[in-house]
Structure formats: C-alpha cells, structure tokens
Amino acid sequence: MRDERLSVYLHVPFCAGKCGYCSFYSTPPVRGEVEDYLDALEAEIRYWRSRLGAPSLRTLYVGGGTPSLLPPRTWSRLISLIEGLGNCDALEEATVEANPSSLNDGHLELWSSSFFTRVSLGVQSLDDAELRCLGRRHDAALALCAMRRVLRFGLSLSADLIFGVPGQTLRTWAASLSGVRKAGARHISTYQLTLEPDTPMGRRMPVLPDGYPFYRYVQWYLPRLGLLQYEISSFASPGDECRHNLAYWRQENVLALGPAAWGYLDGRRYENPRTLDAYLEAARRGFPDPLEGGELLRQRSRAVEAAILALRTRWGIDRTDFSARWGEGLLHEVEGLLAELPPHLLRDDGRSVSLSPAGMRVGNAVWSELLRLTED
CATH class of the missing domain: 1.10.10.10 (Winged helix-like DNA-binding domain superfamily/Winged helix DNA-binding domain)
Known part of the structure; x- marks a missing residue:
C-alpha cells in the first residue's frame, strides 16, 4: 500500500441543519468545534503519514455534512492539512461537495486556485415546491446561480438530483434534469428518495410515488442529452465520470479521514468513529489502529x-x-x-x-x- 497511489475520502461533519430526508452523520457547529475538528484531523493525518509514508494521492473527495459551510479562511487550513498527507500533484481528480445556500465566490476562488477540479452540487430539484418538501435551504433560482458560478471559476460541475419526492411528476422531473444539463452539468447523479425512520420526513411517513418510472425516464432521457449511464446512479459525458467513485467500484484502496468516514484498505473495510465527540476522543488517544475493528473480507x-x-x-x-x-x-x-x-x-x-x-x-x-x- 505504501507504493501505490491512494484515493482519499474526507468527511466534514458540519451542517446548518438536517434536511428532511438526510440520514448521514452531521451536526450544527458550535463555538470551538470546527477548530477542534481540524486539530483532530491534523492528528489523524500525522498518524497515517507515519504509517503510509507520503503517498501519492490519486483521487480526493471531500463530502459531508456540508463542506461549503466552512468559511474560506477555514478552508485554507483544511487544504494545507490535505497537502500534508501526501503528494497532491498526482491527483487525477479532487471533488468537494457544496450546497447552493452556503457556496460563495470565496470558496470557488480558493478551490480553483488549489488542487480541486470538481464541485458536486446538492441541487436535488429545480422545482421550488419539491425543494420545500425536502427541507432544502435554497430555491431553484439560487441553485441555477450556484451552477453558473462554479463554471465561471473553471471547475467541473456535477449535480445531485432526487426522484420519488411527494408531489413530483415526470414533468417536473424532466424539467430538473434538463435544467441542470442546460446549466452546464457534465455529470448528474440521481437518487431515489428513501426515508429512514430517524429522519424528519421518515417520522412523518409521507406517501412516496413509485420510483420506477422516474428511474426509467432518466435512463431514456439523459443519454439524449449526451450523458451516458456509467453506474447505477450516475450519468456523465464521456471522460467526465467520477474517478473517485470508480475507485470504490474497482475495490481500490480508499483512505477514510474524519468522523463517520468509511475506508477500504488491503481488503479490510473500516469505519472511523461515528460522531464528532468520539472522533475527538480518538484523537486524544492518538488514533488507536483504525483498522483493528474493521471487517477483513475472506x-x-x-x-x-x-x-x-x-x-x-x-x-x-x-x-x-x-x-x-x-x-x-x-x-x-x-x-x-x-x-x-x-x-x-x-x-x-x-x-x-x-x-x-x-x-x-x-x-x-x-x-x-x-x-x-x-x-x-
């Protein structure tokens, strides 16, 4: 593992608040927590640097949570920490997730001047009623503005969309698909709405439409717009496939950083501490072997x-x-x-x-x- 190029997933656990459907780990930041998180992340990176040497990074994906919730000055430190992990000059792709409600030009200027190549924008829909149903903090106009700004800074644009939303129709679904494509997205990931019982929408248990016709429609429609299905959930123009996702599908090594992040190293699947508090405690204890509790597949x-x-x-x-x-x-x-x-x-x-x-x-x-x- 020391001599091969490495993919990295880094989890930023902070969100302004939970969307109605979200079951991923996140928490609203309170005073001092962001700095504590970055200190712990620095310790985790030191640990892996001592164990792996200075690996050449192949792909990087910074997800969340909402990475764009962190202000640009905090991002400056985060980028320096990533550079301390290994050689970023070899990166084929570096993606950061962002939400239209928190993305600003300061983020985009910093990302485009560093090693980042790609923004995955949580659009979810271009129908305002659907966005309100999902509990999103943006409307369609703000999402379209955010997509234009990403492209203006020379970054590649990927957009996430959700189907099977209460009240959604094939007409509104088609409008969202065509809207993000016309805005310049060269990669679109589509996900069926599923509700876990511990989410706000899950507790309300709304009636969801059958997802099958929406998925079948996207399989028919997006190739006509030049985006080919290269993975169960994702469509891209040729050459714009997400290389980081392909690392998972090809069982390549993926290093996990940050709370609740999952990794895969030499056949062992492992998970970092599941909450920010548990992650900070692991940092205080010097990050006892993260792989020890992982699952070694036969x-x-x-x-x-x-x-x-x-x-x-x-x-x-x-x-x-x-x-x-x-x-x-x-x-x-x-x-x-x-x-x-x-x-x-x-x-x-x-x-x-x-x-x-x-x-x-x-x-x-x-x-x-x-x-x-x-x-x-």
Whole structure:
C-alpha cells in the first residue's frame, strides 16, 4: 500500500441543519468545534503519514455534512492539512461537495486556485415546491446561480438530483434534469428518495410515488442529452465520470479521514468513529489502529463483492481481469448464476458481461442472487 497511489475520502461533519430526508452523520457547529475538528484531523493525518509514508494521492473527495459551510479562511487550513498527507500533484481528480445556500465566490476562488477540479452540487430539484418538501435551504433560482458560478471559476460541475419526492411528476422531473444539463452539468447523479425512520420526513411517513418510472425516464432521457449511464446512479459525458467513485467500484484502496468516514484498505473495510465527540476522543488517544475493528473480507467474499461492484458500472465484469484476480473457477460460478437471469437483463460481448439498462433497474435483485455464492 505504501507504493501505490491512494484515493482519499474526507468527511466534514458540519451542517446548518438536517434536511428532511438526510440520514448521514452531521451536526450544527458550535463555538470551538470546527477548530477542534481540524486539530483532530491534523492528528489523524500525522498518524497515517507515519504509517503510509507520503503517498501519492490519486483521487480526493471531500463530502459531508456540508463542506461549503466552512468559511474560506477555514478552508485554507483544511487544504494545507490535505497537502500534508501526501503528494497532491498526482491527483487525477479532487471533488468537494457544496450546497447552493452556503457556496460563495470565496470558496470557488480558493478551490480553483488549489488542487480541486470538481464541485458536486446538492441541487436535488429545480422545482421550488419539491425543494420545500425536502427541507432544502435554497430555491431553484439560487441553485441555477450556484451552477453558473462554479463554471465561471473553471471547475467541473456535477449535480445531485432526487426522484420519488411527494408531489413530483415526470414533468417536473424532466424539467430538473434538463435544467441542470442546460446549466452546464457534465455529470448528474440521481437518487431515489428513501426515508429512514430517524429522519424528519421518515417520522412523518409521507406517501412516496413509485420510483420506477422516474428511474426509467432518466435512463431514456439523459443519454439524449449526451450523458451516458456509467453506474447505477450516475450519468456523465464521456471522460467526465467520477474517478473517485470508480475507485470504490474497482475495490481500490480508499483512505477514510474524519468522523463517520468509511475506508477500504488491503481488503479490510473500516469505519472511523461515528460522531464528532468520539472522533475527538480518538484523537486524544492518538488514533488507536483504525483498522483493528474493521471487517477483513475472506477471499471468496472479496471476489463476489468485486463481481457485484463491477456490475454496478457499464463496463461490467472483464472476464480476463476477473479470472486473473480470483480464478477461473469462481468466474464460472458467477457466469452460471448470471446465466439464470432473463437474457434481456445482460449485455455480453464475449470479453465482458454487464447489465443492460433493464438489468440496472433490477440491480438489487441481481446482487442478491450473486450473494448466494458467499453462503457456506
């Protein structure tokens, strides 16, 4: 691991407040907490620097929470801390998440003058009624303004959109899709609204529309706007795929930094302390081995997971690569299970096998079938 390029996920845990549907860990910052977080992050980076040397960073993704909630002066220190982890000159891609309600030109000027290449903007909808339903802090006009500003500073733009919102129609969904594309987004991620019981919307239990027609529509519509589906949830113009996400789907090493961040190193999946308080306590104790409590996947489980993750993408399972990594026997087992599926769910060019658009629509059922291979 010391000699390979590394992807990094860094979690900023602060938010102005919870959106109605959000189940990710975040907390409104109180006085002194941001500085405490940065001090702990500096200690965590020192720990990994001592363990890994000075790795060359391949991709970086700063998520949250709301990273754009931090003011530019705080971001200056955060960028310096990241530079202290390893060689940022080799970065192929560096993404930061932002919300239209907190993004300003100071952020964009700082990011564009550093190693950041890409902003993932939490648009979610361009319909004001849907945004109010979701508990977002911006309206459509502010989202469109934020997208224009990202592009004005020369950064690549990705937009997140949600379907299956109460009251949403295919007409409003189409308007959101076309609106963010016309605004200049070259990458769009679409997610079906799901409500956990501990979220504000989950406690109200509103009636949600069937997500299937919305997902089928986006599969039909976005390719007509030049964005191809390269992953279950994501569409991009050729060359604009999110390289950091592909690191997950290809089982590459991803270092986790910050509270509640997940990582994957040498076959071990691990999680950082789940709350800011627990993270600060871990920093005070010198970050006892984060990998110790992780899950070390058995070889067979890693292979099946590799097949599932590959099938999330339009490239699917490369037979030559898979058999070289995991053996021809397991490849034949995977192929045997896939052969039991209806033929229209698959695409097979002889070298690789992938899911068709219809197969993507029933992806969860396909994963369930493949997981049978991990059963003892």
